Amino acid sequence: MARAARSGSRADTALFATCALLALLATVLPLPIRDAIASSLRRTVVAPLLALQERAERARTAFAARDAVAAQVDSLVLRNAELGQLAHENATLRGLLSLSRQLQWGFLPSEALHGRGTGDEHMLILTRGAEDGVQPRSAVVAPAGLIGQVTTVDPSTSLAILWTHPDFRASAMAADGTAFGIVRPHLGEEPERSLLELRGVAFRDALKPGTLILTSGLGGVFPRGIPIGVVMGDVNTSEAWSRTYLLRPAVYPPDVSNVMILTPQRVAAGPMDSVWISVARADSAARGVAASGDSLARLAALAEAQRRRQMDSLRTVLGIPNPADSAKRDSSAAIAPPVRRDTTRKTP
Amino acid sequence: MSVQRALRAAALFVALVAMHYFVRPLLGWRVSMDFLVIAMLLVSVRVRPGVAAVVGFALGLIGDSLHPETFGAGALAMSIVGFGASWLKAVFFSDNVFLHAFFFFVGKWAFDVVFVVAARQGGVYDMATQIFLWSPLAAAMTAVTGVVVLLLFRSMLEAPSS
Numbered sequence: 001m002a003r004a005a006r007s008g009s010r011a012d013t014a015l016f017a018t019c020a021l022l023a024l025l026a027t028v029l030p031l032p033i034r035d036a037i038a039s040s041l042r043r044t045v046v047a048p049l050l051a052l053q054e055r056a057e058r059a060r061t062a063f064a065a066r067d068a069v070a071a072q073v074d075s076l077v078l079r080n081a082e083l084g085q086l087a088h089e090n091a092t093l094r095g096l097l098s099l100s101r102q103l104q105w106g107f108l109p110s111e112a113l114h115g116r117g118t119g120d121e122h123m124l125i126l127t128r129g130a131e132d133g134v135q136p137r138s139a140v141v142a143p144a145g146l147i148g149q150v151t152t153v154d155p156s157t158s159l160a161i162l163w164t165h166p167d168f169r170a171s172a173m174a175a176d177g178t179a180f181g182i183v184r185p186h187l188g189e190e191p192e193r194s195l196l197e198l199r200g201v202a203f204r205d206a207l208k209p210g211t212l213i214l215t216s217g218l219g220g221v222f223p224r225g226i227p228i229g230v231v232m233g234d235v236n237t238s239e240a241w242s243r244t245y246l247l248r249p250a251v252y253p254p255d256v257s258n259v260m261i262l263t264p265q266r267v268a269a270g271p272m273d274s275v276w277i278s279v280a281r282a283d284s285a286a287r288g289v290a291a292s293g294d295s296l297a298r299l300a301a302l303a304e305a306q307r308r309r310q311m312d313s314l315r316t317v318l319g320i321p322n323p324a325d326s327a328k329r330d331s332s333a334a335i336a337p338p339v340r341r342d343t344t345r346k347t348p
Numbered sequence: 349m350s351v352q353r354a355l356r357a358a359a360l361f362v363a364l365v366a367m368h369y370f371v372r373p374l375l376g377w378r379v380s381m382d383f384l385v386i387a388m389l390l391v392s393v394r395v396r397p398g399v400a401a402v403v404g405f406a407l408g409l410i411g412d413s414l415h416p417e418t419f420g421a422g423a424l425a426m427s428i429v430g431f432g433a434s435w436l437k438a439v440f441f442s443d444n445v446f447l448h449a450f451f452f453f454v455g456k457w458a459f460d461v462v463f464v465v466a467a468r469q470g471g472v473y474d475m476a477t478q479i480f481l482w483s484p485l486a487a488a489m490t491a492v493t494g495v496v497v498l499l500l501f502r503s504m505l506e507a508p509s510s
Binding site: 011012013014015016019020022023024025026027028029031034035037038039041042045046049050052053055056057059060 | 365366368369370371372373374375376396397398399401402404405408409410412413414415416417418419420421423424427428431466467
């Protein structure tokens with residue numbers, strides 16, 4: 001019994017000594033050999049533990065970064081919400097640039113501030129005044145057409161009435177010059193309150209729905225050729241020898257934040273028939289360029305995808321391995337359209 | 349020790365080793381518990397000293413595989429701790445909680461001392477800082493964790509018949 005215990009004890013000591021010697025030997029091995037042994041252990045026995053450790057590290061990193069990620073998501077949501085507004089603003093500014101290019105001279109760009117008080121809904125505050133050369137009765141226009149007329153001029157600001165104002169009047173005509181009349185706001189109930197009326201059109205001059213109505217230039221306040229609206233239909237009135245038409249306005253005042261004030265000199269210089277036609281053409285041309293750019297990019301992407309498919313099938317027939325497959329690349333990435341450049345941004 | 353009890357102890361051993369590679373990285377603390385030492389001490393009191401040394405050597409190699417520059421130091425330290433703990437099994441399995449904590453503490457600290465000396469990483473100041481500052485803190489953490497493990501798995505870890 002004692003001999004067995006003694007031999008067991010000796011075996012234990014021998015095992016311990018062997019382990020300790022091997023461990024000491026491991027500490028003095030050259031680094032490449034230690035690396036090789038450690039590497040083989042990591043690839044076999046320790047691999048599941050390493051995977052576990054990697055997951056834990058990832059979980060901890062994700063937990064630590066959750067606040068930053070939430071903040072980034074919030075920023076993205078906010079930026080996304082602002083995109084629509086930016087696009088609208090961009091379109092407006094592009095229209096103003098186009099209008100200013102066509103007008104060339106005799107205009108003052110201005111910001112338009114909408115009144116918030118009762119009775120202010122038909123007025124605009126303009127950030128240009130007498131010091132800038134603004135005069136009463138100057139026409140206020142936007143890229144889409146007529147907005148209103150300056151009524152009061154202060155040194156640095158001025159007030160303008162919108163076409164929705166009950167006192168607003170403008171001499172107007174059909175775009176082909178066949179019918180003339182006076183445009184005034186339609187003073188009915190909402191939603192018709194946001195429409196215009198063309199009154200005093202001679203009974204013989206019937207206008208079809210969709211006819212463009214422009215300023216006629218008569219009276220010397222508004223030059224000829226500024227779009228006012230489009231005929232929607234006629235209105236039954238008690239007047240026997242004239243017709244009244246309902247117009248859909250070219251410009252909705254709430255959408256306007258930047259305007260042009262036409263100087264009297266520019267008005268006196270003559271008609272502006274070609275200005276708004278050119279603006280409309282330039283705008284549609286810009287949209288066309290953007291759209292054609294998109295379609296060209298789409299066609300190029302489709303052609304590239306077709307070429308890749310042909311190459312793949314050729315490789316399959318000839319038995320050539322596909323390098324993209326060996327790298328396990330996502331094949332959908334190959335046919336993804338290239339990043340579209342911002343076509344709305346103008347280079348200086 | 350019955351086969352069933354041996355299987356339970358083995359399962360706990362594997363779980364502790366897995367926790368070493370999951371809980372510690374998850375917590376990311378500068379001073380952390382050492383589940384490998386706890387597993388080693390729990391096994392050591394159930395096997396002969398020679399076997400404990402072999403198990404310690406294997407566990408040490410697993411730990412060393414992630415640090416090739418100190419390869420072998422962990423195996424040496426774990427062999428010594430396992431062999432020593434197996435000799436002291438009678439004391440270790442008394443019913444006193446503080447004694448358990450003390451032996452976990454001593455086991456972890458002894459492991460760190462042997463490891464730091466065998467690894468010879470850094471200067472004397474670094475080694476002393478590690479041995480006399482960080483190691484006692486880690487040993488205390490390990491002792492607390494070890495006692496918690498013992499209390500949680502008391503039924504599985506009944507004292508082996510001596």
